[in-house]
Amino acid sequence: MLQVLKPSRGHILPGYRLTLFYTLFYLLxxxxxxxxxLFVKTASLSWTAFWEVILTPRVLASFRVTFGSxxxxxxxxxxxxLVTAWVLVRYSFPFKRPLDxxxxxPFALPTAVAGITLTSLLAPSGWVGQHLEPLGIKAAYSPLGxxxxxxxxxxxxxVRSVQPVLEAVGKEVEEAAESLGASRGQVFLxxxxxxxxxxxxxxxxxxxxxxxxxxxxxxFISGNMPMKxxxxxxxxxxxxxxxxxxxxxxxxxxxxxxxxxxxxxxxxLQSLANRRLGTS
Amino acid sequence: MQKxxxxxxxxxxxxxxxxxxxxNVSYDPTREFYQEFNQAFAKHxxxxxxxxxxxxQSHAGSGAQARAVIDGLEADVVTLALSYDIDSIAxxxxxxxxxxxxxxxxxxxxxxSTIVFLVRKGNPKNIKDWDDLVKPNxxxxxxxxxTSGGARWNFLAAWGFALKKYKTEDKAKDxxxxxxxxxxxxxxxxxxxTTTFVERGIGDVLLAWENEALLATRExxxxxxxxxxxxxxxxxxxxxxWVDKNVQKHGTEKVAKAYLNYLYSQEGQEIAAKNxxxxxxxxxxxxxxxxxxKVKLFTLQSVFGNWQSAQKKFFNDGGLFDxxxxx
Numbered sequence: 001m002l003q004v005l006k007p008s009r010g011h012i013l014p015g016y017r018l019t020l021f022y023t024l025f026y027l028l029x030x031x032x033x034x035x036x037x038l039f040v041k042t043a044s045l046s047w048t049a050f051w052e053v054i055l056t057p058r059v060l061a062s063f064r065v066t067f068g069s070x071x072x073x074x075x076x077x078x079x080x081x082l083v084t085a086w087v088l089v090r091y092s093f094p095f096k097r098p099l100d101x102x103x104x105x106p107f108a109l110p111t112a113v114a115g116i117t118l119t120s121l122l123a124p125s126g127w128v129g130q131h132l133e134p135l136g137i138k139a140a141y142s143p144l145g146x147x148x149x150x151x152x153x154x155x156x157x158x159v160r161s162v163q164p165v166l167e168a169v170g171k172e173v174e175e176a177a178e179s180l181g182a183s184r185g186q187v188f189l190x191x192x193x194x195x196x197x198x199x200x201x202x203x204x205x206x207x208x209x210x211x212x213x214x215x216x217x218x219x220f221i222s223g224n225m226p227m228k229x230x231x232x233x234x235x236x237x238x239x240x241x242x243x244x245x246x247x248x249x250x251x252x253x254x255x256x257x258x259x260x261x262x263x264x265x266x267x268x269l270q271s272l273a274n275r276r277l278g279t280s
Numbered sequence: 281m282q283k284x285x286x287x288x289x290x291x292x293x294x295x296x297x298x299x300x301x302x303x304n305v306s307y308d309p310t311r312e313f314y315q316e317f318n319q320a321f322a323k324h325x326x327x328x329x330x331x332x333x334x335x336x337q338s339h340a341g342s343g344a345q346a347r348a349v350i351d352g353l354e355a356d357v358v359t360l361a362l363s364y365d366i367d368s369i370a371x372x373x374x375x376x377x378x379x380x381x382x383x384x385x386x387x388x389x390x391x392x393s394t395i396v397f398l399v400r401k402g403n404p405k406n407i408k409d410w411d412d413l414v415k416p417n418x419x420x421x422x423x424x425x426x427t428s429g430g431a432r433w434n435f436l437a438a439w440g441f442a443l444k445k446y447k448t449e450d451k452a453k454d455x456x457x458x459x460x461x462x463x464x465x466x467x468x469x470x471x472x473x474t475t476t477f478v479e480r481g482i483g484d485v486l487l488a489w490e491n492e493a494l495l496a497t498r499e500x501x502x503x504x505x506x507x508x509x510x511x512x513x514x515x516x517x518x519x520x521x522w523v524d525k526n527v528q529k530h531g532t533e534k535v536a537k538a539y540l541n542y543l544y545s546q547e548g549q550e551i552a553a554k555n556x557x558x559x560x561x562x563x564x565x566x567x568x569x570x571x572x573x574k575v576k577l578f579t580l581q582s583v584f585g586n587w588q589s590a591q592k593k594f595f596n597d598g599g600l601f602d603x604x605x606x607x
Contacts, residue, residue: 053597056597056598057606058602058605058606119480120479120480123480123481123482124480124481124482125480125481126480140480141464141465141482219467219468220472223464223465223466224424224465224466224467224468225463225464225465225466225605226466226602226605226606227605227606234427234468237427237468238424238426238427239597240343240344240347241341241343241344241426241427242426242591242595242596242597243343243346243347243350244596244597247597
């Protein structure tokens with residue numbers, strides 16, 4: 001299936017040197033210089049000062065809120081994103097196409113709009129909130145509100161990662177397994193899940209990494225209470241309001257490092273997924 | 281943020297060409313006021329010098345605007361919410377002398393405002409004064425002083441009241457701690473808090489700029505809300521100044537100074553009053569007296585010295601505001 005291409009003289013791509021140079025230059029200009037600036041700015045803090053910024057109770061609490069709610073929302077999206085992808089791939093029903101496009105909506109919508117809309121829905125006076133209130137559920141201005149906003153933002157990452165892989169698995173494999181006597185559960189656990197697991201993990205890390213940095217949608221719905229519902233990006237803005245640029249960049253660097261590790265992981269998983277598909 | 285940046289760049293590009301363009305970098309709630317004032321001043325300037333003037337207005341949070349100017353947005357004049365923000369421009373970017381506030385009358389604040397309470401129609405919780413805000417069943421809406429200039433005025437107003445009434449710093453601290461325990465939502469800006477209170481129906485009382493409160497009672501459905509004036513509040517003095525380095529570069533020094541001085545003129549004062557800012561001029565104030573609730577006011581200087589020390593003591597990291605929430 002996969003043909004191994006032997007590099008002949010020179011390179012496969014025409015204009016290899018030029019394109020490589022262009023790629024590096026572009027990356028340098030768009031990604032590396034801005035990120036480097038962040039590190040340079042933070043470098044003006046000593047290590048002790050750096051840890052003093054990071055280790056205050058309020059900052060630690062906000063890290064818990066940010067990473068905790070991103071984790072929960074990513075897990076929710078893994079479950080429901082998989083179901084959504086499954087339905088979109090395996091079944092045909094009226095309005096499937098528009099529904100499929102709807103998945104990308106959180107990508108396109110300004111997140112502040114999502115935040116304001118969700119807040120007005122879930123606030124005690126809102127359409128949904130007024131029914132939750134008597135049940136004792138506080139949706140807006142609570143950690144639950146943050147999780148809901150992040151779940152909204154993160155959904156397309158899981159669906160769009162899993163969908164193509166699920167399409168590639170093909171129904172024949174399932175039918176073959178069934179004809180050999182496997183139950184529905186066995187087919188899913190032993191045939192389908194191993195195939196889509198890397199893609200699912202990729203979707204999870206992407207959704208997680210994206211929502212960790214989310215600002216626009218969360219500040220409207222979270223209530224921004226220190227120690228309870230304050231997210232790290234809001235603290236960064238707060239530091240900037242005090243003209244404390246270095247402390248703000250220190251927080252940013254921590255976020256950056258975490259996100260970078262997550263994305264490395266995600267890339268690794270993706271290559272794993274590709275290799276799997278290549279050999280099957 | 282990005283939007284403001286692009287906007288700033290566009291403004292920057294346009295100021296580079298015409299020398300009779302003035303860029304006023306201001307904060308959020310002054311939008312309507314300066315639109316009206318700019319037109320009036322352009323007419324006045326045309327009559328005096330025959331020169332046409334174009335204005336560019338930039339609005340965002342006061343702190344964010346100060347940062348934009350520090351980072352290179354070439355404002356001719358800045359009209360911000362706190363002198364702390366202009367101090368920072370002087371200190372960090374050296375674009376104007378540190379004694380800028382003594383260059384214009386009344387601490388360079390041609391109009392003032394104060395902090396009042398906005399309550400729902402009929403005042404169901406019977407809120408009359410600051411003491412009512414620390415009662416256990418009252419919900420107070422205010423933005424976060426860490427991110428909002430208006431919220432810092434709110435905080436200082438409450439502190440000033442408590443200090444006057446209960447005498448000691450410890451009791452004042454206890455008072456504001458109890459007040460902030462009654463706050464269910466801390467929005468990042470003053471407009472956000474107004475939305476939370478007015479649109480989402482959260483809270484019993486909103487701490488607000490007087491001009492925002494007046495705007496809310498008139499624009500967001502008359503009769504739905506009413507203003508309660510506390511017995512004592514703070515005199516909020518939003519400062520204005522020209523940015524020396526930038527006006528010299530643009531050759532707009534003369535017009536920028538005339539522009540700011542015109543804020544003190546009869547016409548400027550009247551436009552301020554019409555937009556719910558308290559004018560400095562006695563006779564204009566008399567004319568609009570009815571719209572402003574009667575409040576006894578104290579100045580920031582009389583209780584806190586200056587903005588630098590107030591900022592450090594209350595709002596910087598580890599300051600009093602942080603202590604309230606870290607217990």
